[in-house]
Amino acid sequence: xxxxxxxISSEELAHAGSVVGRINAIFDAKVVGQxxxxxxxxxxxxxxxxxxxxxxxxxxxxxxxxTLAAAVGGTFHRIxxxxxxxxNDIVGTQIYNYGTGSxxxxxxxxxxNVVLLDEINRSSAKTQSAMLEAMQEKQTTIGGQEYPLxxxxxxxxxxxxxxxxxxxxxxxxxxxxxxxxxxxxYPEASDEVEILSRVSTGAQDAPIELPPVGLPDIxxxxxxxxxxxxxxxxxxxxxxxxxxxxxxxxxxxxxxAGQVRVGASPRGSIALMRVAQALAVAAGRAYVVPxxxxxxxxxxxxxxxxxxxxxxxxxxxxxxxxxxxxxxxxAP
Numbered sequence: 001x002x003x004x005x006x007x008i009s010s011e012e013l014a015h016a017g018s019v020v021g022r023i024n025a026i027f028d029a030k031v032v033g034q035x036x037x038x039x040x041x042x043x044x045x046x047x048x049x050x051x052x053x054x055x056x057x058x059x060x061x062x063x064x065x066x067t068l069a070a071a072v073g074g075t076f077h078r079i080x081x082x083x084x085x086x087x088n089d090i091v092g093t094q095i096y097n098y099g100t101g102s103x104x105x106x107x108x109x110x111x112x113n114v115v116l117l118d119e120i121n122r123s124s125a126k127t128q129s130a131m132l133e134a135m136q137e138k139q140t141t142i143g144g145q146e147y148p149l150x151x152x153x154x155x156x157x158x159x160x161x162x163x164x165x166x167x168x169x170x171x172x173x174x175x176x177x178x179x180x181x182x183x184x185x186y187p188e189a190s191d192e193v194e195i196l197s198r199v200s201t202g203a204q205d206a207p208i209e210l211p212p213v214g215l216p217d218i219x220x221x222x223x224x225x226x227x228x229x230x231x232x233x234x235x236x237x238x239x240x241x242x243x244x245x246x247x248x249x250x251x252x253x254x255x256x257a258g259q260v261r262v263g264a265s266p267r268g269s270i271a272l273m274r275v276a277q278a279l280a281v282a283a284g285r286a287y288v289v290p291x292x293x294x295x296x297x298x299x300x301x302x303x304x305x306x307x308x309x310x311x312x313x314x315x316x317x318x319x320x321x322x323x324x325x326x327x328x329x330x331a332p
Contacts, residue, residue, distance in 0.1 A: 008227055008286040016224055019217045020282045026071040026210050031060050032198070033191035039279075040182040040299055041068050041156070045218065046225050046278035049179025049271070050135050050155040052120075052170075052303065057160060059184045065116040065156045073212030074113025075150065081123035083168075087130030091140040092147070105142050110134050113150050113215065117157040125168055131155070132174050152218050172262070172306055179271050180296070181303035221281060228277035229287040233332035235273070237290060242269045244325045245305055251328050259316055262306035271300045290331040297322050 020042060027038050037053075041064060044051040053061050062078065069076035079090060092108035109115065110131065117131060134140050135155050139148045157178070159170070175181070187195065198204040243249040246263030247256055276292035283292075302318050311321075 007229075008224055012224060013281075013284050013286060016221055016281050017284045019213050019221060022210065022213050023068075023071045026208055026212070027064070027067050029208055029210065030067040030204070031064050032194045033187045034060060034064065034184065036299075037064055037182055037184060039282075040180055040296075042282060043275050043278040043296070044179050045072070045152065045154055046221050046281060047179060047274040048152065048154075048222055048225075049274065050157070050177070052175065052178040052181040053156060053158045053184060054161055054181065055158075055184035059186070061156070061158045061184065062116060062118065065114060067208075068154075068156075069112075069114035070208055071212055072113065072152075072218050073214050074152070074218075076114045076116070077109035077112040078116040078118060079109050081117060081119045081121075081127070083122060083124060085123045085127050087127050090127065090131055091134060092142045094143045103143065105145070105147075107142075107147060108140070110140065111147070111149060113152055113154065115153075115155045117155055119160060120157040121159040121168055121170060123168065125171075128168065128170065128174060131157075132177055136177060152215065152222065172303075175303045176265060176267055178303065180275065180299040182299050183302070224281050225274070225277045227286075228280045230273055230277065231287070231332075234276075234288050234290065234293070237329065237332050238269050238272050238293060240329045241272070241293070241325055242266070244329055245301065245322075249325075249329060253324055253328050256321075256324070259308055259311040259321055260305055261308045264301055264304040268301060268304045271304075272296070275300055294326060294331070297326055 023042055024038060027041075031038070040051060045068070055061065065078070066076055088108070090108050090110050092106055092111070094103040094105055096103055120128060120131070134149065138153060139146050141147070195204070240249050242264045244251070244253065244256075245260065245268075247260065272293055273288070275296045276288045279292045279295065280286070280288050298319050301322050305318050305321060307316065307318060307321070
């Protein structure tokens, strides 16, 4: 069947709901609160994309990545980015064996199902590019030989917005390759009390008792996402939204060009559709509705819109600009 046009049976949707429910249960067993983060991680996984996480330290980014890998039964590697980190430290290298007089290939930590790239903005531009190339091509090249990455493959990159010394800001063109950018906030008071309770009783460090769902189930769900129906009216709605971020669209926003220097690219259109399809599968639907697009608008578009200097100086938030676009474009 053609992508996005196939029918999905009720049995397949029920199985998908069961798999997603088990992932959510495992996630909730280790991460308190952070419901938006859970939705973003599961949606990125099902859509076959990568996610950029931004927050101050201590908001469970590493725990969330480890838990997601455990939930799907996949391998997990954590890469701590530093200014002296080299591309070969990530993708792998060839090691000369003096005994045999030949080279052997040692694969780098990027060869895992779930990879946490911690503090990506602390690595140099060369290292960032090497990692993003692996994300895009789903393979690495070592000594002229190509090595495919595991399937499924997902990268969770984190960055700390409050520290600028010794960091290398991700270029906009590279940030655009992340399917979503999730901004984490502090937990609610009740959630923080629950965190303290779990730490004091040892529940936080206890092993996960629920069995993982398995990588074949994840691959099946990714195939279901491909088959979720997207009506032409939804596609036109997405295109109208993206064109409005560029200063055009069916109802251009007055003065918008003075706030936005660069709007979202076609990759933004694809991301809105793909994440909406993943949300539909998680919700037990075989089709996308406008509310799916609205739900993920901030996390899909916030890193794809470049504000002007005046907008930054006047503290105009990119989320407010996105809301203005969605208010200007009527939903089907």
